[in-house]
Amino acid sequence: MKPTKVTNHIRALRFAHDEMTQAELGEHIGMTRQTVIAIEQGRYAPSLETAFLIAKVFNVPLDEVFQYTEGEQP
Amino acid sequence: MAVQEQNAWAMLVIGVVAVGVYLTLLLISLDGSGITTVAYQPLMLWTIGGAIVVGIAANILITIRANVAGEREKPDQRDREIERFAVSVSQAFLVIGGLAALLMALAEWEWFWIANALYFGFALSGILEGISKVTAYRRGVPW
Numbered sequence A: 001m002k003p004t005k006v007t008n009h010i011r012a013l014r015f016a017h018d019e020m021t022q023a024e025l026g027e028h029i030g031m032t033r034q035t036v037i038a039i040e041q042g043r044y045a046p047s048l049e050t051a052f053l054i055a056k057v058f059n060v061p062l063d064e065v066f067q068y069t070e071g072e073q074p
Numbered sequence B: 001m002a003v004q005e006q007n008a009w010a011m012l013v014i015g016v017v018a019v020g021v022y023l024t025l026l027l028i029s030l031d032g033s034g035i036t037t038v039a040y041q042p043l044m045l046w047t048i049g050g051a052i053v054v055g056i057a058a059n060i061l062i063t064i065r066a067n068v069a070g071e072r073e074k075p076d077q078r079d080r081e082i083e084r085f086a087v088s089v090s091q092a093f094l095v096i097g098g099l100a101a102l103l104m105a106l107a108e109w110e111w112f113w114i115a116n117a118l119y120f121g122f123a124l125s126g127i128l129e130g131i132s133k134v135t136a137y138r139r140g141v142p143w
Helices: A010-016 A022-029 A033-040 A048-058 B003-028 B040-068 B077-106 B111-139
Strands: A006-008 A066-068
Touching (some): A010 A022, A010 A048, A022 A033, A022 A048, A033 B077, B003 B040, B003 B077, B003 B111, B040 B111
Antiparallel strands (some): A006 A066
16 A cells, blocks of 8 residues: 555656766755655655655656556556 | 655654553563562663663664764754654653552552552653654644
8 A cells, every 4th residue: 555646757857968867866956765765666756845856956847756546557 | 865864763763662561571570479579670671771772872872873874964843843743642651650559649558559650651741742743744743
């Protein structure tokens, strides 16, 4: 069971941005690599501020990074 | 595995071992004249003291190992949320232990039961905190 219904495309976006590592993304947003992994895997829903920071790192709107799904998790 | 998660595992294992050692020594000390006659005080104090010392040593070792491996990272928002979640969950046992000890004192039970109610309240609270943290690190905070 995943504790959040928030899904994301962070992994794809990282690869589209020069194969940015999880540690590098973590440095950009002030989080640990483990937290980035947890966000990517849907085990942790970041705060709104962190979500905006992630979108800003990839220079895309928030809803291109995160989606809210009521149904089955991908 | 994050340093904080390693520390949570260490605290959980140490907590379980400490309670196990205390219970084992208590049962070994039984001499047929009833559990309340056992000299539980030194057993309790030594296992509490031992758990604290081993806990500090484990924390230092985990920190040194993480520094050497270059894995040391400052706790972030998720770590703080997990800490808050684990403390809020584990407080239930502190309250239960405290209330049980209060009722036992009011009913003028023997000190053995009062001391042990408080001990197990603290010990189980610590163990539950460890379980909550490890579960939250593995599966996420349920909110």
